[in-house]
Amino acid sequence: MGMTMTQKILAAHAGLEKxxxxxxxxxxxxxxxxxxxxxxxAIKEFQKAGFDSVFDKTKISMxxxxxxxxxxxxxxxxxxxxxxxxxxxxxxxxxxxxDMGIEHALLPEKGLVAPGELVIGADxxxxxxxxxxxxxxxxGSTDMAAGMATGEAWFKVPSAIKFNITGKLNEWVSGKDVxxxxxxxxxxxxxLYKSMEFVGDGIxxxxxxxxxxxxxxxxxAGAKNGIFIVDEITKAYVSDKVNREYxxxxxxxxxxxxxxxxxxxxxxxxxxxxxxxxxxxxTIDEVGEVKIDQVVIGSCTNGRMEDLQxxxxxxxxxxxxxxVRCIVIPATQKIYMQAMKEGLxxxxxxxxxxxxxxxxxxxxxxxxxxxxxxxxxxxTTNRNFVGRMGHPESEVYLASPxxxxxxxxxxxxxxxxxxL
Amino acid sequence: MKAFGxxxxxxxxxxxxxxxxARYLNTTDHKELAxxxxxxxxxxxxxxxxxxxxxxxxxxxxxxxxxxxxxIAIKASGISCVIASTFARIFYRNAINTALPILECDEAAxxxxxxxxxxxxxxxxxxxxxxxxxxxxxxxxxxxxKEIINAGGLLNSLKK
Numbered sequence: 001m002g003m004t005m006t007q008k009i010l011a012a013h014a015g016l017e018k019x020x021x022x023x024x025x026x027x028x029x030x031x032x033x034x035x036x037x038x039x040x041x042a043i044k045e046f047q048k049a050g051f052d053s054v055f056d057k058t059k060i061s062m063x064x065x066x067x068x069x070x071x072x073x074x075x076x077x078x079x080x081x082x083x084x085x086x087x088x089x090x091x092x093x094x095x096x097x098x099d100m101g102i103e104h105a106l107l108p109e110k111g112l113v114a115p116g117e118l119v120i121g122a123d124x125x126x127x128x129x130x131x132x133x134x135x136x137x138x139x140g141s142t143d144m145a146a147g148m149a150t151g152e153a154w155f156k157v158p159s160a161i162k163f164n165i166t167g168k169l170n171e172w173v174s175g176k177d178v179x180x181x182x183x184x185x186x187x188x189x190x191x192l193y194k195s196m197e198f199v200g201d202g203i204x205x206x207x208x209x210x211x212x213x214x215x216x217x218x219x220x221a222g223a224k225n226g227i228f229i230v231d232e233i234t235k236a237y238v239s240d241k242v243n244r245e246y247x248x249x250x251x252x253x254x255x256x257x258x259x260x261x262x263x264x265x266x267x268x269x270x271x272x273x274x275x276x277x278x279x280x281x282x283t284i285d286e287v288g289e290v291k292i293d294q295v296v297i298g299s300c301t302n303g304r305m306e307d308l309q310x311x312x313x314x315x316x317x318x319x320x321x322x323x324v325r326c327i328v329i330p331a332t333q334k335i336y337m338q339a340m341k342e343g344l345x346x347x348x349x350x351x352x353x354x355x356x357x358x359x360x361x362x363x364x365x366x367x368x369x370x371x372x373x374x375x376x377x378x379x380t381t382n383r384n385f386v387g388r389m390g391h392p393e394s395e396v397y398l399a400s401p402x403x404x405x406x407x408x409x410x411x412x413x414x415x416x417x418x419x420l
Numbered sequence: 421m422k423a424f425g426x427x428x429x430x431x432x433x434x435x436x437x438x439x440x441x442a443r444y445l446n447t448t449d450h451k452e453l454a455x456x457x458x459x460x461x462x463x464x465x466x467x468x469x470x471x472x473x474x475x476x477x478x479x480x481x482x483x484x485x486x487x488x489x490x491x492i493a494i495k496a497s498g499i500s501c502v503i504a505s506t507f508a509r510i511f512y513r514n515a516i517n518t519a520l521p522i523l524e525c526d527e528a529a530x531x532x533x534x535x536x537x538x539x540x541x542x543x544x545x546x547x548x549x550x551x552x553x554x555x556x557x558x559x560x561x562x563x564x565x566k567e568i569i570n571a572g573g574l575l576n577s578l579k580k
Contacts, residue, residue: 024564037445041488044448049575067446074446124486124510140488140514142574150578154564188433189480193509222480224509277433364442364485383484385437387460 002252021159033121041141055151063103071367101332104300111241131211133230160195165202167266175210184281192222273398298329302380314405321411423500425472429534435484454496482511525558
């Protein structure tokens, strides 16, 4: 019996020829990640256990992105704890306000993840890097602490679901719609404990930004990781970012999959996830009349260059509806700068949007766009749980940047055709 | 090791945002986190929970964010064990790593109701519902994981 892509990467990092689903293994880590919410817990555990040095100063990333620029005194204290620890231990990849970005946009952009590598992060959306053909998965702070100290983590080898991708996306349809469609199909625990492996000749028609958005939301189907085959697009993406050797893994022809789904990109329509679960999906033509109060375009799912370009194309020369706040958050400083050079920020500001420095902020109801009781938001983010963006009686509708931008103009959830 | 307490029962997909909303993640203090445990799904939880009580839920308990503040808040609120049909994988890891006892048992999750008095024998995995006079068998942990739990969490097990 052959191995899946995920199993091959895990085997290689465990120093084993072969692994099979269900096996418990210990793996060497190529990168250990944390943010300003999860790292303080990890630092306290690290210190309590009596460790005094980290396993590798270059293989730990700390990104101050959740409650930054510091939203209150306590948040400032958490960042200070991380900053002091990073300075003391000589952590090379510590990113603070001014050079930080949203962690899962920042690490690939900085070349800190390469195909075939194994990454754990104390943030559930660490699964994003599967877009590069890496094994990456979210863990908790204690795993982060152990990873920082020993450079290792334990894993139960997952079985996998295969998604055979064919065809080409229609105009205004993106990777976000594909992953929302998949989550709607298999449910929020449809891939529980498993890998989601994306293969097929349609992959070449998905940009890196599409793939990053899709891998990012693998966790919303309960998956351990989402992973794409590596192709010329992946190699071109990492070519000017990663300057170390990396290894490309392909699934064996006889790899065992628990299920196989065929996804024809040409059949995917713009998709919206209704409150309060990402699996509550409807295609845009089934949405009906849903008035909104806020739009958020950003996050580790959809705050990248293509996302902003699509939103700007729709908002250009238009204006955000009365009584709607539209908040645009470029995911990194580099994206922010590029958006400025391309004139996108001007388009957003002329349209009546607020443009923010990179932050996770509103996605998790942290700051920079909290909802009041009874308010509704369309967001390009990844979760629409009860209270996710603010008051427990507020609502979040998940959608693509195109749908979010169109909705900002009309003040209700709208297809792009309603505004162009 | 045994646990005994009153059950607080919840449904499917209890996410870590409702277990401990992000607005309280600007602290790592266990008592402060416990003061807001389950706030967005059950605002009265902190008023009614007693030391030793048990949470029972259905599918995919602890889905969503990887925040370890969730098992920390549950444990610090006095909960002695969480029983569910299935757990989301990051929560499962976090519970083991922080030594919050959890058990996967579909039958118990389906049959136990809010307010039932339940006893758990962690050595055998037998769950006894004293209110209904029923017993259920939970999935035992693999040895490797038992060692982490018995050591009092992942970092303690590494120190050995």
